[in-house]
Amino acid sequence: MANDSRYNEILDKITSARSIFLTTHEHPDGDAAASICALAEWLKFLGKKYYLFCADEPEAGLRFLPQIEKISRDIGAVDFKNFDAVIVLDCGALRRTKIETAIRESRLPIINIDHHISNGRFGDINLVDAEAASTTQLLYELFKRGKVNISRQLANCILTGIITDSGNFAYTAANSHTFSVASEMLAQGANAREIINCTAKNKNLAMLKAWGFALSRLQYNARHDIAYTVLTQADLAEFGVNKQELEGLASFLNNLKDAKIILVLHELGDGRIKGSLRTNRNEVDVAKLAQVFGGGGHKKAAGFEVEGRLVQYNNSWRIE
Ligand SMILES: [Mn+2]
Structure with a gap:
């Protein structure tokens, strides 16, 4: 598979970094927020430093995601010199982070992990797979290759991205592999009913x-x-x-x-x-x-x- 070497490059980059800046697109949806939270969970486990940024606040229904309260809308005090890499998640175009200039001027290596077919390959490493039902599904593949232990919290993040981006498994991107990843996440303790209640059955x-x-x-x-x-x-x-x-x-x-x-x-x-x-x-x-x-x-x-x-x-x- 063409992306195999990219997974390894990303694993190398992350494990050798001390500090990583994570971001996603404005108006974050379930997959965008869950992708940041999933990666933050792993970085926390690895004892890395990280900063989570999104131009807009995730919707209230997503508050069950781990570390979601750490996602900041402020980069005023951020010194990019303190980071070794920028990871952009679920984001087809760098301008959708709303901090494209700051990221470019930082000259930090950009890791682009995404499944939008329109992705502009703006990163130094581009892990883009339009066949994946969600960006969290790509993180699942990354975690598998990195032999990361999938905790209940990680499983919840991965399943949240899959469920929200596949329209509760209704879209064509949700294939047999998606269902098998989802099944594995349930076995790891993810709660599909809670995710659907919080992300779909949450209208006032x-x-x-x-x-x-x-x-x-x-x-x-x-x-x-x-x-x-x-x-x-x-x-x-x-x-x-x-x-x-x-x-x-x-x-x-x-x-x-x-x-x-x-x-x-x-x-x-x-x-x-x-x-x-x-x-x-x-x-x-x-x-x-x-x-x-x-x-x-x-x-x-x-x-x-x-x-x-x-x-x-x-x-x-x-x-x-
Ligand atoms: Mn997505």
């Missing part, structure tokens, strides 16, 4: 009302075979929900069988609009579509951000 009333409003606005564009909906900043304010709380809406709408592609557009409040794309069709690659708009992701789930605001014209919406 305001969120579901906002989702309901988005559902009532669902439009179907026959020419492109796309079903889409939108939420403006005014809508979010009216329902009292934030952009993080829309996480999952696009995947929920992807239950629809009558459209090839699902698109959810919502205003971010900074003059930008976020688009989330989903598909269930084998022949459709929404990562390619997202890349047209400067975004990226996976074949079946991808996203992008564009400048503009959402404006309604009669029964349809435009980006202006």
